[in-house]
Amino acid sequence: MTTLEAAERRAKRTVKETPAEKRDLRLSRALLWPALVVSLVLTQIPFLVTIYYSLQSWNLLRPADQEFVWFANYVTVFTGGDFIPSLISTVVITGTSVVLSVLFGLGIALLLDRKFHGQALARTLLITPFLVMPAAAALIWKWSILDANVGVLNWALGLVGIPEISWNTDLPLVTIIMVLTWQYTPFMMLIILAGLQSQSGEVLEAASVDGAGPIRTFVSMTLPHLRQYIEIAALLGSIMLLQVFDPIAIMTRGTGGTKTLSYLLYERAFVGLEVGEAAAYGVVTVIVTIIVASVALRTLFQIFATDGDK
Amino acid sequence: MTAQTETRPSVPATETRAPAARKRRRSMAHRGRGAVLTLVTWIIVVLFFFPVAWMVFTAFKTEAAAATNPPVFITALSFDNFVGVFNRDIGPYLVNSIIASVASTLIVLLLAVPAAYALSIRPIKKVQDALFFFISTRFMPVAAGIIPIYLVLKSIGALDNITALSLLYVGINLPIAVWMMRSFFSEVPIEIVEASQIDGANFRVELTRVVLPIVAPGIAAVALICFIFAWNEYFLANLLTASAARTTPPFLGSFVDGRGQFLAILSAASTVAVLPVVAAGWIAQKQLVRGLAMGAIK
Numbered sequence A: 001m002t003t004l005e006a007a008e009r010r011a012k013r014t015v016k017e018t019p020a021e022k023r024d025l026r027l028s029r030a031l032l033w034p035a036l037v038v039s040l041v042l043t044q045i046p047f048l049v050t051i052y053y054s055l056q057s058w059n060l061l062r063p064a065d066q067e068f069v070w071f072a073n074y075v076t077v078f079t080g081g082d083f084i085p086s087l088i089s090t091v092v093i094t095g096t097s098v099v100l101s102v103l104f105g106l107g108i109a110l111l112l113d114r115k116f117h118g119q120a121l122a123r124t125l126l127i128t129p130f131l132v133m134p135a136a137a138a139l140i141w142k143w144s145i146l147d148a149n150v151g152v153l154n155w156a157l158g159l160v161g162i163p164e165i166s167w168n169t170d171l172p173l174v175t176i177i178m179v180l181t182w183q184y185t186p187f188m189m190l191i192i193l194a195g196l197q198s199q200s201g202e203v204l205e206a207a208s209v210d211g212a213g214p215i216r217t218f219v220s221m222t223l224p225h226l227r228q229y230i231e232i233a234a235l236l237g238s239i240m241l242l243q244v245f246d247p248i249a250i251m252t253r254g255t256g257g258t259k260t261l262s263y264l265l266y267e268r269a270f271v272g273l274e275v276g277e278a279a280a281y282g283v284v285t286v287i288v289t290i291i292v293a294s295v296a297l298r299t300l301f302q303i304f305a306t307d308g309d310k
Numbered sequence B: 001m002t003a004q005t006e007t008r009p010s011v012p013a014t015e016t017r018a019p020a021a022r023k024r025r026r027s028m029a030h031r032g033r034g035a036v037l038t039l040v041t042w043i044i045v046v047l048f049f050f051p052v053a054w055m056v057f058t059a060f061k062t063e064a065a066a067a068t069n070p071p072v073f074i075t076a077l078s079f080d081n082f083v084g085v086f087n088r089d090i091g092p093y094l095v096n097s098i099i100a101s102v103a104s105t106l107i108v109l110l111l112a113v114p115a116a117y118a119l120s121i122r123p124i125k126k127v128q129d130a131l132f133f134f135i136s137t138r139f140m141p142v143a144a145g146i147i148p149i150y151l152v153l154k155s156i157g158a159l160d161n162i163t164a165l166s167l168l169y170v171g172i173n174l175p176i177a178v179w180m181m182r183s184f185f186s187e188v189p190i191e192i193v194e195a196s197q198i199d200g201a202n203f204r205v206e207l208t209r210v211v212l213p214i215v216a217p218g219i220a221a222v223a224l225i226c227f228i229f230a231w232n233e234y235f236l237a238n239l240l241t242a243s244a245a246r247t248t249p250p251f252l253g254s255f256v257d258g259r260g261q262f263l264a265i266l267s268a269a270s271t272v273a274v275l276p277v278v279a280a281g282w283i284a285q286k287q288l289v290r291g292l293a294m295g296a297i298k
Helices: A003-012 A019-053 A072-079 A083-112 A119-131 A134-145 A152-159 A172-197 A201-209 A214-242 A246-252 A261-271 A275-309 B017-059 B080-087 B091-120 B127-138 B146-155 B162-186 B190-198 B203-232 B235-240 B248-255 B263-283 B285-297
Strands: none
Touching: A019 A275, A019 B091, A019 B127, A019 B146, A019 B162, A072 A275, A083 A119, A083 A172, A083 A214, A083 A261, A083 A275, A083 B017, A119 A172, A119 B017, A119 B263, A119 B285, A134 A152, A134 A172, A134 A246, A134 B017, A134 B248, A134 B263, A172 A214, A172 A246, A172 B017, A172 B285, A201 A214, A214 A275, A246 A261, A246 B235, A261 A275, A261 B146, A261 B235, A275 B146, B017 B263, B080 B263, B091 B162, B091 B203, B091 B248, B127 B162, B146 B235, B162 B203, B162 B235, B190 B203, B203 B263, B203 B285, B235 B248, B248 B263, B263 B285
16 A cells, blocks of 8 residues: 555545544644644754844944845845856756766665675675764864875875875865765765666566666666655755765865855855845855756655655 | 676587687677776776775874875875874763764654654555655755744754754655655565564554564664764854854864864864764665665665
8 A cells, every 4th residue: 555545545545524523524634733833943944034134234234224125135146256266166066976876876885786795794885984074074184084194195106106286275166076975975975866766676577687787787777766765865965965064164264166055155144244235145045946846856756756656 | 786797699509619619709808808897996996985095094194294295105104194183172062963973863763754654654644745745854954944043043042062063964854764764664575564463463563573673784774874964064053053063074174273284183083083883884885885875765
């Protein structure tokens, strides 16, 4: 039985409202309310206040000068010259890291979906980057691995004849993408692996009996089956990476094309103390995220729907 | 979990010798390719795990041995750096991390279990609406509300306060917890719930005796994921705490020392900081994988 059928059956039980059913309904509401209220207070209401702030001219250094300025902050955001580069940085960092980690995740998931010695150990070690605290990962990558003088990566590249590279100063964007790809590949791998393992063995066997080679089977059967898993992994990854802050704050401080929207907002609000302008950046960031999230949600509900068809 | 049973059709007895030999040759080639794939897999595993292994290895070196080019692989190892980390008073920061992540996880479970129960076992009308609300909140960036939250905490004197930080972690983790937990509750066979209701079980008995035992692994998965997010959280901790309530992630940066060598002690501090979550994730790997797959897909 699929989730959707179950949900429908459950929903039908509430159609006729006997007193007992009414009591049920009251109970359900009572169970749901605390979580809804906490969510509203901690996330939705602050967002509404952010929208209100974004219409104010308000610098914390001159708190007395607060006034309502309509959309002046948005004009500043879009004409100030910081927004477009920051949007580009955000898109480049998010896009590249997502594409790379999905590709690596897919490859590794395919490799792990076989029987071999130490398979469980291999998976355990592979999920570790996802568990490591991002702040610790950023520090270790920056100082211990990518450092120009004592970094182990330059030494390893030197073994194959590649000259020393000043990663942190010359290629900040590359370092951020490297760390993010390293951290998110296990996440993509786990979702894609779940997809691989939900594939019916019988169908694959039938294909093999019918004489389809492994490549043919992969392209015409496994890949279409995996499509929805890859899509959802990519979209969830995009949403998480759009907000990424830790490696940028720790490794590059927004230099060299790594000043993403969330870092720019942080700088404006908590270094520049420009509350109104920062709030406008916050609202714009939410709009960008909503655009991505709505695509994600549509895909999610498509999966709900195809689940019901089976 | 990854183990897939390979069932090959058994060779019919009437088959002639020639195809059998061909089949044997093919299966040897198959095995050869398998060995290559296994080797490739392990090379990738080593590459991906290397930064973590390097961090742990460096943590046991002396400062002088940690910062050399070329790196040294054979050197005296000791626990001195870990002693050094605790002498630099990482203790209170770890305690703050434990308080914030355990407290927020418990509160999230207290709120999310009833909500998920209501959403899947006793659905109210407009289930989709409530669900959509939680999912949309999950996608809301922290940037959306951080400015008013900061200003409110500042005005009521709750900056650098571990309770305030824990409550914010509840706000971040609650939506994803409800969402994942609902997937787990949806797997409870409705017949069992109905049977218990016909038997006259009241709500509390139904929840504690019938439903909770079935979804217990799911609750463990959700708890683990909430704990991981809270333990590793940096942005809010860095912004909203200074000293008394500071957690481990923003504290780690203080081991970077512009004047001298610090790689070994930084690695030791990072090892201590990542250990609880990495250990928990390794031990509860099955729950973690299930939780992520459920949260992401269903």
